[in-house]
Amino acid sequence: MGISERKERQRAELREHILQVARDMVTKEGFAALSMRKLADAVEYAPATLYLHFENRDAIARALVVRGFQELLARLEPAAAVDAPVERLSRLAQAYLSFGLGHPETYRLVFMEDPRLSEALFQDTHEGAGPKSFALLVRTFEDLQAAGQTLDATPPERLAEVFWAGLHGIISLKLTCSGFQGAPAEVLARTLVATLVRDEPKPSRPARRSR
Amino acid sequence: MGISERKERQRAELREHILQVARDMVTKEGFAALSMRKLADAVEYAPATLYLHFENRDAIARALVVRGFQELLARLEPAAAVDAPVERLSRLAQAYLSFGLGHPETYRLVFMEDPRLSEALFQDTHEGAGPKSFALLVRTFEDLQAAGQTLDATPPERLAEVFWAGLHGIISLKLTCSGFQGAPAEVLARTLVATLVRDEPKPSRPARRSR
DNA sequence: GTCTATAGGCTGATAGAC
DNA sequence: GTCTATCAGCCTATAGAC
Numbered sequence: 001m002g003i004s005e006r007k008e009r010q011r012a013e014l015r016e017h018i019l020q021v022a023r024d025m026v027t028k029e030g031f032a033a034l035s036m037r038k039l040a041d042a043v044e045y046a047p048a049t050l051y052l053h054f055e056n057r058d059a060i061a062r063a064l065v066v067r068g069f070q071e072l073l074a075r076l077e078p079a080a081a082v083d084a085p086v087e088r089l090s091r092l093a094q095a096y097l098s099f100g101l102g103h104p105e106t107y108r109l110v111f112m113e114d115p116r117l118s119e120a121l122f123q124d125t126h127e128g129a130g131p132k133s134f135a136l137l138v139r140t141f142e143d144l145q146a147a148g149q150t151l152d153a154t155p156p157e158r159l160a161e162v163f164w165a166g167l168h169g170i171i172s173l174k175l176t177c178s179g180f181q182g183a184p185a186e187v188l189a190r191t192l193v194a195t196l197v198r199d200e201p202k203p204s205r206p207a208r209r210s211r
Numbered sequence: 212m213g214i215s216e217r218k219e220r221q222r223a224e225l226r227e228h229i230l231q232v233a234r235d236m237v238t239k240e241g242f243a244a245l246s247m248r249k250l251a252d253a254v255e256y257a258p259a260t261l262y263l264h265f266e267n268r269d270a271i272a273r274a275l276v277v278r279g280f281q282e283l284l285a286r287l288e289p290a291a292a293v294d295a296p297v298e299r300l301s302r303l304a305q306a307y308l309s310f311g312l313g314h315p316e317t318y319r320l321v322f323m324e325d326p327r328l329s330e331a332l333f334q335d336t337h338e339g340a341g342p343k344s345f346a347l348l349v350r351t352f353e354d355l356q357a358a359g360q361t362l363d364a365t366p367p368e369r370l371a372e373v374f375w376a377g378l379h380g381i382i383s384l385k386l387t388c389s390g391f392q393g394a395p396a397e398v399l400a401r402t403l404v405a406t407l408v409r410d411e412p413k414p415s416r417p418a419r420r421s422r
Numbered sequence: 423g424t425c426t427a428t429a430g431g432c433t434g435a436t437a438g439a440c
Numbered sequence: 441g442t443c444t445a446t447c448a449g450c451c452t453a454t455a456g457a458c
Binding site: 035036037047048051056057 | 434
Protein backbone atom coordinates (compact mmCIF):
# COMPACT_ATOMS: atom_id res chain seq x y z
CA MET A 1 0.00 0.00 0.00
CA GLY A 2 2.59 2.54 -1.09
CA ILE A 3 0.16 4.94 -2.68
CA SER A 4 -0.15 7.38 0.18
CA GLU A 5 3.60 7.22 0.65
CA ARG A 6 4.14 8.16 -2.96
CA LYS A 7 1.72 11.02 -2.62
CA GLU A 8 3.47 12.31 0.41
CA ARG A 9 6.81 11.97 -1.34
CA GLN A 10 5.56 13.92 -4.30
CA ARG A 11 4.17 16.56 -2.02
CA ALA A 12 7.53 16.88 -0.29
CA GLU A 13 9.25 17.08 -3.64
CA LEU A 14 7.07 19.92 -4.80
CA ARG A 15 7.64 21.77 -1.55
CA GLU A 16 11.35 21.28 -2.05
CA HIS A 17 11.14 22.49 -5.63
CA ILE A 18 9.30 25.62 -4.59
CA LEU A 19 11.96 26.39 -2.04
CA GLN A 20 14.74 25.83 -4.55
CA VAL A 21 13.20 28.23 -7.02
CA ALA A 22 12.49 30.76 -4.28
CA ARG A 23 16.11 30.52 -3.22
CA ASP A 24 17.25 31.22 -6.76
CA MET A 25 15.01 34.23 -7.02
CA VAL A 26 16.28 35.61 -3.73
CA THR A 27 19.93 35.17 -4.66
CA LYS A 28 19.30 36.93 -7.94
CA GLU A 29 17.03 39.80 -6.99
CA GLY A 30 16.89 39.87 -3.21
CA PHE A 31 14.14 38.90 -0.84
CA ALA A 32 12.11 42.05 -1.36
CA ALA A 33 11.63 41.06 -5.00
CA LEU A 34 10.20 37.67 -4.08
CA SER A 35 6.43 37.76 -4.53
CA MET A 36 4.02 34.88 -4.43
CA ARG A 37 2.86 35.63 -7.94
CA LYS A 38 6.31 35.68 -9.45
CA LEU A 39 7.23 32.57 -7.54
CA ALA A 40 4.10 30.80 -8.78
CA ASP A 41 4.96 31.84 -12.32
CA ALA A 42 8.48 30.52 -11.95
CA VAL A 43 7.41 27.11 -10.64
CA GLU A 44 4.60 27.00 -13.20
CA TYR A 45 1.77 26.64 -10.72
CA ALA A 46 -1.11 28.90 -9.88
CA PRO A 47 -0.53 31.32 -6.98
CA ALA A 48 -3.21 29.59 -4.93
CA THR A 49 -1.25 26.35 -5.08
CA LEU A 50 1.62 27.84 -3.12
CA TYR A 51 -0.72 28.33 -0.20
CA LEU A 52 -1.35 24.59 -0.07
CA HIS A 53 2.33 24.07 0.69
CA PHE A 54 3.16 27.13 2.74
CA GLU A 55 0.98 29.05 5.10
CA ASN A 56 2.05 32.36 3.62
CA ARG A 57 5.01 34.29 2.29
CA ASP A 58 6.60 34.53 5.72
CA ALA A 59 6.67 30.76 6.06
CA ILE A 60 8.73 30.59 2.86
CA ALA A 61 11.07 33.24 4.19
CA ARG A 62 11.54 31.32 7.42
CA ALA A 63 12.35 28.13 5.55
CA LEU A 64 14.91 29.98 3.45
CA VAL A 65 16.50 31.48 6.53
CA VAL A 66 16.90 28.09 8.15
CA ARG A 67 18.53 26.66 5.02
CA GLY A 68 20.77 29.67 4.64
CA PHE A 69 22.05 29.26 8.14
CA GLN A 70 22.57 25.54 7.69
CA GLU A 71 24.67 26.28 4.65
CA LEU A 72 26.75 28.70 6.69
CA LEU A 73 27.21 26.09 9.40
CA ALA A 74 28.32 23.58 6.79
CA ARG A 75 31.04 25.98 5.71
CA LEU A 76 32.20 26.63 9.24
CA GLU A 77 32.49 22.99 10.25
CA PRO A 78 35.59 22.07 8.20
CA ALA A 79 37.31 25.18 9.48
CA ALA A 80 36.35 24.28 13.03
CA ALA A 81 38.03 20.90 12.64
CA VAL A 82 41.49 22.45 12.41
CA ASP A 83 43.60 21.66 15.44
CA ALA A 84 45.75 24.69 16.08
CA PRO A 85 43.39 27.29 17.54
CA VAL A 86 44.96 30.36 15.94
CA GLU A 87 44.87 28.80 12.50
CA ARG A 88 41.36 27.59 13.25
CA LEU A 89 40.19 31.09 14.11
CA SER A 90 41.57 32.46 10.91
CA ARG A 91 39.99 29.69 8.85
CA LEU A 92 36.65 30.30 10.55
CA ALA A 93 36.91 33.96 9.65
CA GLN A 94 37.65 33.13 6.02
CA ALA A 95 34.78 30.66 5.83
CA TYR A 96 32.29 33.09 7.34
CA LEU A 97 33.46 35.85 5.04
CA SER A 98 33.32 33.79 1.90
CA PHE A 99 29.78 32.75 2.71
CA GLY A 100 28.61 36.28 3.39
CA LEU A 101 30.26 37.87 0.38
CA GLY A 102 29.56 34.93 -1.89
CA HIS A 103 25.82 34.86 -1.13
CA PRO A 104 25.05 38.47 -0.32
CA GLU A 105 21.30 38.24 -0.70
CA THR A 106 21.08 35.10 1.39
CA TYR A 107 23.24 36.72 4.02
CA ARG A 108 21.03 39.79 3.97
CA LEU A 109 17.94 37.68 4.39
CA VAL A 110 19.34 35.70 7.29
CA PHE A 111 21.09 38.46 9.24
CA MET A 112 19.97 41.86 8.07
CA GLU A 113 16.32 41.72 7.18
CA ASP A 114 13.73 41.08 9.82
CA PRO A 115 14.32 40.30 13.49
CA ARG A 116 11.40 37.88 13.46
CA LEU A 117 13.08 35.76 10.83
CA SER A 118 16.30 35.14 12.67
CA GLU A 119 14.55 34.64 15.97
CA ALA A 120 13.78 31.01 15.26
CA LEU A 121 17.45 30.24 14.67
CA PHE A 122 18.34 30.67 18.30
CA GLN A 123 15.31 29.16 19.99
CA ASP A 124 16.27 25.50 20.42
CA THR A 125 19.00 26.18 22.86
CA HIS A 126 21.10 23.24 21.74
CA GLU A 127 19.86 21.71 18.53
CA GLY A 128 19.48 24.70 16.20
CA ALA A 129 22.12 25.71 13.70
CA GLY A 130 22.47 29.04 15.48
CA PRO A 131 23.70 27.80 18.85
CA LYS A 132 25.68 25.06 17.13
CA SER A 133 27.62 27.57 15.05
CA PHE A 134 28.19 29.83 17.99
CA ALA A 135 29.48 26.90 20.01
CA LEU A 136 32.21 26.35 17.41
CA LEU A 137 33.43 29.87 18.02
CA VAL A 138 33.26 29.63 21.78
CA ARG A 139 35.20 26.40 21.74
CA THR A 140 37.92 28.03 19.68
CA PHE A 141 38.34 30.80 22.19
CA GLU A 142 38.40 28.31 25.04
CA ASP A 143 41.27 26.57 23.32
CA LEU A 144 43.01 29.86 22.66
CA GLN A 145 42.73 30.77 26.32
CA ALA A 146 44.00 27.39 27.41
CA ALA A 147 47.03 27.99 25.23
CA GLY A 148 47.45 31.51 26.60
CA GLN A 149 46.89 33.01 23.18
CA THR A 150 44.12 35.47 23.84
CA LEU A 151 42.77 37.84 26.48
CA ASP A 152 42.69 35.77 29.61
CA ALA A 153 40.36 37.90 31.70
CA THR A 154 37.44 37.78 29.28
CA PRO A 155 34.91 34.93 29.08
CA PRO A 156 35.30 32.98 25.83
CA GLU A 157 31.60 33.49 25.06
CA ARG A 158 32.14 37.19 24.99
CA LEU A 159 35.24 36.97 22.83
CA ALA A 160 33.32 34.74 20.46
CA GLU A 161 30.54 37.29 20.29
CA VAL A 162 32.93 40.13 19.57
CA PHE A 163 34.55 38.02 16.87
CA TRP A 164 31.20 37.24 15.33
CA ALA A 165 30.08 40.87 15.51
CA GLY A 166 33.34 41.91 13.89
CA LEU A 167 32.90 39.55 10.96
CA HIS A 168 29.27 40.51 10.63
CA GLY A 169 30.21 44.17 10.66
CA ILE A 170 32.83 43.71 7.97
CA ILE A 171 30.43 41.87 5.70
CA SER A 172 27.40 44.03 6.24
CA LEU A 173 29.32 47.25 5.72
CA LYS A 174 30.61 45.88 2.43
CA LEU A 175 27.11 44.87 1.45
CA THR A 176 25.38 48.10 2.39
CA CYS A 177 27.97 50.86 2.62
CA SER A 178 29.70 50.10 -0.63
CA GLY A 179 30.33 53.81 -1.07
CA PHE A 180 32.97 53.64 1.60
CA GLN A 181 36.07 52.21 -0.02
CA GLY A 182 38.12 50.68 2.72
CA ALA A 183 40.53 47.79 2.82
CA PRO A 184 39.34 44.48 1.32
CA ALA A 185 37.26 42.34 3.65
CA GLU A 186 39.95 39.67 3.85
CA VAL A 187 42.50 42.18 5.06
CA LEU A 188 40.12 43.50 7.70
CA ALA A 189 39.35 39.99 8.86
CA ARG A 190 43.06 39.30 9.24
CA THR A 191 43.39 42.38 11.38
CA LEU A 192 40.37 41.33 13.42
CA VAL A 193 42.01 37.98 14.10
CA ALA A 194 45.24 39.73 14.98
CA THR A 195 43.50 41.89 17.58
CA LEU A 196 41.95 38.87 19.23
CA VAL A 197 45.07 36.74 19.33
CA ARG A 198 47.89 37.62 21.66
CA ASP A 199 50.27 36.03 24.08
CA GLU A 200 49.04 36.16 27.63
CA PRO A 201 51.55 35.06 30.21
CA LYS A 202 50.48 31.76 31.74
CA PRO A 203 51.38 30.12 35.04
CA SER A 204 54.80 28.57 34.43
CA ARG A 205 53.64 25.07 33.50
CA PRO A 206 52.97 24.23 29.84
CA ALA A 207 49.63 25.43 28.49
CA ARG A 208 46.73 23.51 30.00
CA ARG A 209 43.67 22.33 28.18
CA SER A 210 40.62 23.44 30.07
CA ARG A 211 38.59 20.44 28.94
CA MET B 212 11.43 93.53 -2.47
CA GLY B 213 11.30 90.72 0.06
CA ILE B 214 8.35 88.91 -1.44
CA SER B 215 10.27 86.29 -3.36
CA GLU B 216 12.52 85.82 -0.33
CA ARG B 217 9.52 85.15 1.86
CA LYS B 218 8.19 82.69 -0.68
CA GLU B 219 11.46 80.86 -0.80
CA ARG B 220 11.62 80.83 2.98
CA GLN B 221 8.15 79.38 3.22
CA ARG B 222 9.04 76.80 0.64
CA ALA B 223 12.09 75.80 2.61
CA GLU B 224 10.01 75.63 5.77
CA LEU B 225 7.51 73.28 4.19
CA ARG B 226 10.29 71.10 2.89
CA GLU B 227 11.74 71.03 6.36
CA HIS B 228 8.38 70.19 7.87
CA ILE B 229 7.90 67.30 5.46
CA LEU B 230 11.29 65.90 6.40
CA GLN B 231 10.56 66.23 10.10
CA VAL B 232 7.32 64.33 9.79
CA ALA B 233 8.94 61.72 7.56
CA ARG B 234 11.64 61.28 10.15
CA ASP B 235 9.05 60.72 12.86
CA MET B 236 7.28 58.14 10.78
CA VAL B 237 10.52 56.30 10.08
CA THR B 238 11.55 56.24 13.72
CA LYS B 239 8.15 54.89 14.66
CA GLU B 240 7.43 52.34 11.98
CA GLY B 241 10.59 51.96 9.95
CA PHE B 242 11.45 53.16 6.49
CA ALA B 243 9.53 50.42 4.71
CA ALA B 244 6.34 51.78 6.21
CA LEU B 245 6.95 55.27 4.86
CA SER B 246 4.73 55.83 1.84
CA MET B 247 4.07 59.03 -0.04
CA ARG B 248 0.38 58.74 0.66
CA LYS B 249 0.74 58.30 4.38
CA LEU B 250 3.31 61.05 4.50
CA ALA B 251 0.98 63.37 2.60
CA ASP B 252 -1.81 62.53 5.03
CA ALA B 253 0.42 63.24 8.00
CA VAL B 254 1.55 66.65 6.74
CA GLU B 255 -2.01 67.41 5.62
CA TYR B 256 -1.18 68.02 1.98
CA ALA B 257 -2.20 66.18 -1.13
CA PRO B 258 0.21 63.46 -2.30
CA ALA B 259 0.95 65.40 -5.47
CA THR B 260 2.26 68.31 -3.41
CA LEU B 261 5.11 66.22 -2.07
CA TYR B 262 6.41 65.86 -5.60
CA LEU B 263 6.77 69.62 -5.85
CA HIS B 264 9.29 69.48 -3.03
CA PHE B 265 11.00 66.15 -3.62
CA GLU B 266 11.67 64.42 -6.87
CA ASN B 267 10.40 61.12 -5.51
CA ARG B 268 10.40 58.86 -2.48
CA ASP B 269 14.09 58.08 -2.87
CA ALA B 270 14.99 61.74 -2.64
CA ILE B 271 13.27 61.87 0.75
CA ALA B 272 15.14 58.78 1.84
CA ARG B 273 18.44 60.32 0.79
CA ALA B 274 17.72 63.49 2.72
CA LEU B 275 16.88 61.45 5.81
CA VAL B 276 20.08 59.44 5.48
CA VAL B 277 22.19 62.58 5.30
CA ARG B 278 20.52 64.00 8.41
CA GLY B 279 20.83 60.73 10.25
CA PHE B 280 24.52 60.62 9.61
CA GLN B 281 24.97 64.24 10.61
CA GLU B 282 23.28 63.45 13.89
CA LEU B 283 25.67 60.57 14.41
CA LEU B 284 28.63 62.82 13.67
CA ALA B 285 27.31 65.36 16.16
CA ARG B 286 27.36 62.66 18.83
CA LEU B 287 30.85 61.52 17.98
CA GLU B 288 32.42 64.96 18.04
CA PRO B 289 32.34 65.56 21.80
CA ALA B 290 33.80 62.11 22.36
CA ALA B 291 36.50 62.84 19.81
CA ALA B 292 37.52 65.93 21.75
CA VAL B 293 38.79 63.88 24.69
CA ASP B 294 42.55 64.08 25.02
CA ALA B 295 43.68 60.68 26.28
CA PRO B 296 43.38 58.38 23.27
CA VAL B 297 42.30 55.26 25.16
CA GLU B 298 39.55 57.11 26.97
CA ARG B 299 38.64 58.78 23.69
CA LEU B 300 38.26 55.44 21.94
CA SER B 301 35.99 54.16 24.62
CA ARG B 302 33.88 57.32 24.56
CA LEU B 303 33.59 57.09 20.78
CA ALA B 304 32.38 53.55 21.13
CA GLN B 305 29.76 54.55 23.69
CA ALA B 306 28.57 57.46 21.55
CA TYR B 307 28.26 55.32 18.43
CA LEU B 308 26.43 52.64 20.35
CA SER B 309 23.99 54.96 22.00
CA PHE B 310 23.11 56.47 18.65
CA GLY B 311 22.56 53.12 16.99
CA LEU B 312 20.55 51.57 19.78
CA GLY B 313 18.71 54.78 20.59
CA HIS B 314 17.53 55.34 17.01
CA PRO B 315 17.30 51.84 15.63
CA GLU B 316 15.16 52.68 12.61
CA THR B 317 17.32 55.62 11.64
CA TYR B 318 20.41 53.46 12.03
CA ARG B 319 18.81 50.79 9.88
CA LEU B 320 17.96 53.32 7.21
CA VAL B 321 21.46 54.79 7.12
CA PHE B 322 23.54 51.64 7.37
CA MET B 323 21.48 48.57 6.69
CA GLU B 324 18.93 49.35 4.04
CA ASP B 325 20.03 50.15 0.55
CA PRO B 326 23.60 50.47 -0.73
CA ARG B 327 22.51 53.32 -2.99
CA LEU B 328 21.42 55.39 -0.04
CA SER B 329 24.68 55.32 1.84
CA GLU B 330 26.72 55.81 -1.30
CA ALA B 331 26.30 59.56 -1.26
CA LEU B 332 27.71 59.79 2.27
CA PHE B 333 31.19 58.89 1.15
CA GLN B 334 31.39 60.68 -2.17
CA ASP B 335 32.80 64.11 -1.27
CA THR B 336 36.14 62.82 -0.22
CA HIS B 337 36.65 65.48 2.41
CA GLU B 338 33.50 67.46 3.12
CA GLY B 339 30.88 64.78 3.71
CA ALA B 340 29.86 63.60 7.17
CA GLY B 341 31.05 60.11 6.27
CA PRO B 342 34.73 60.85 5.70
CA LYS B 343 34.65 63.39 8.52
CA SER B 344 33.44 60.79 11.01
CA PHE B 345 35.88 58.21 9.81
CA ALA B 346 38.70 60.72 10.15
CA LEU B 347 37.90 61.06 13.86
CA LEU B 348 38.47 57.35 14.27
CA VAL B 349 41.66 57.28 12.23
CA ARG B 350 43.07 60.15 14.19
CA THR B 351 42.39 58.32 17.43
CA PHE B 352 44.32 55.29 16.26
CA GLU B 353 47.19 57.49 15.10
CA ASP B 354 47.39 58.90 18.58
CA LEU B 355 47.19 55.44 20.10
CA GLN B 356 50.03 54.27 17.92
CA ALA B 357 52.12 57.30 18.75
CA ALA B 358 51.65 56.40 22.40
CA GLY B 359 52.47 52.76 21.74
CA GLN B 360 49.02 51.69 22.87
CA THR B 361 47.85 49.65 19.94
CA LEU B 362 49.08 47.30 17.22
CA ASP B 363 52.04 49.08 15.75
CA ALA B 364 52.36 47.17 12.51
CA THR B 365 48.86 47.95 11.26
CA PRO B 366 47.89 51.16 9.45
CA PRO B 367 45.60 53.30 11.62
CA GLU B 368 43.04 53.47 8.79
CA ARG B 369 42.68 49.75 8.96
CA LEU B 370 42.38 49.66 12.73
CA ALA B 371 39.74 52.36 12.48
CA GLU B 372 37.83 50.31 9.97
CA VAL B 373 37.95 47.20 12.13
CA PHE B 374 36.77 49.27 15.08
CA TRP B 375 33.91 50.69 13.06
CA ALA B 376 32.96 47.29 11.68
CA GLY B 377 33.02 45.90 15.20
CA LEU B 378 30.65 48.54 16.53
CA HIS B 379 28.43 48.21 13.50
CA GLY B 380 28.36 44.46 13.96
CA ILE B 381 27.41 44.73 17.60
CA ILE B 382 24.58 47.13 16.87
CA SER B 383 23.21 45.43 13.81
CA LEU B 384 23.21 42.01 15.42
CA LYS B 385 21.24 43.44 18.32
CA LEU B 386 18.83 45.08 15.88
CA THR B 387 18.28 42.09 13.65
CA CYS B 388 19.30 38.95 15.51
CA SER B 389 17.49 39.73 18.69
CA GLY B 390 16.83 36.01 19.12
CA PHE B 391 20.44 35.53 20.06
CA GLN B 392 20.81 36.59 23.66
CA GLY B 393 24.40 37.54 24.18
CA ALA B 394 26.13 39.99 26.45
CA PRO B 395 24.78 43.56 26.49
CA ALA B 396 26.08 45.79 23.72
CA GLU B 397 28.00 47.97 26.15
CA VAL B 398 29.91 45.01 27.50
CA LEU B 399 30.79 43.83 24.01
CA ALA B 400 31.96 47.31 23.07
CA ARG B 401 34.24 47.37 26.11
CA THR B 402 35.74 44.09 25.04
CA LEU B 403 36.15 45.41 21.51
CA VAL B 404 38.08 48.39 22.87
CA ALA B 405 40.16 46.09 25.03
CA THR B 406 41.17 43.99 22.03
CA LEU B 407 42.29 47.07 20.12
CA VAL B 408 44.25 48.64 22.93
CA ARG B 409 47.51 47.13 24.08
CA ASP B 410 51.00 48.12 25.02
CA GLU B 411 53.41 47.89 22.17
CA PRO B 412 57.05 48.37 23.10
CA LYS B 413 58.28 51.69 21.69
CA PRO B 414 61.81 52.93 20.89
CA SER B 415 63.26 54.02 24.21
CA ARG B 416 62.43 57.75 24.07
CA PRO B 417 59.10 58.99 25.42
CA ALA B 418 56.12 58.43 23.14
CA ARG B 419 56.24 60.69 20.10
CA ARG B 420 53.32 62.47 18.56
CA SER B 421 53.27 61.78 14.86
CA ARG B 422 51.80 65.18 14.03
C1' DG C 423 1.26 75.99 -5.38
C1' DT C 424 -2.02 73.17 -4.45
C1' DC C 425 -5.69 70.50 -5.53
C1' DT C 426 -8.72 66.37 -7.49
C1' DA C 427 -8.75 62.51 -10.04
C1' DT C 428 -6.72 58.79 -11.89
C1' DA C 429 -3.47 55.95 -14.55
C1' DG C 430 -1.25 51.80 -14.14
C1' DG C 431 0.79 49.05 -11.62
C1' DC C 432 1.89 45.97 -7.76
C1' DT C 433 0.73 42.96 -3.54
C1' DG C 434 -1.08 38.74 -0.32
C1' DA C 435 -4.60 35.94 0.12
C1' DT C 436 -9.11 33.25 -0.66
C1' DA C 437 -13.76 31.21 -2.58
C1' DG C 438 -15.42 27.92 -5.15
C1' DA C 439 -15.36 25.13 -9.63
C1' DC C 440 -13.28 20.96 -11.40
C1' DG D 441 -4.64 19.12 -5.56
C1' DT D 442 -4.95 22.35 -8.64
C1' DC D 443 -7.20 25.64 -11.09
C1' DT D 444 -9.63 30.35 -12.41
C1' DA D 445 -11.31 34.43 -10.88
C1' DT D 446 -11.30 37.85 -7.84
C1' DC D 447 -11.31 40.57 -3.47
C1' DA D 448 -9.44 44.25 -1.22
C1' DG D 449 -5.87 46.71 -0.62
C1' DC D 450 -1.53 48.97 -1.28
C1' DC D 451 1.81 51.74 -4.03
C1' DT D 452 4.41 55.72 -7.02
C1' DA D 453 3.68 59.12 -9.93
C1' DT D 454 1.33 62.43 -13.13
C1' DA D 455 -2.22 65.26 -15.90
C1' DG D 456 -4.81 68.99 -15.74
C1' DA D 457 -8.23 72.09 -13.22
C1' DC D 458 -8.18 76.01 -10.16
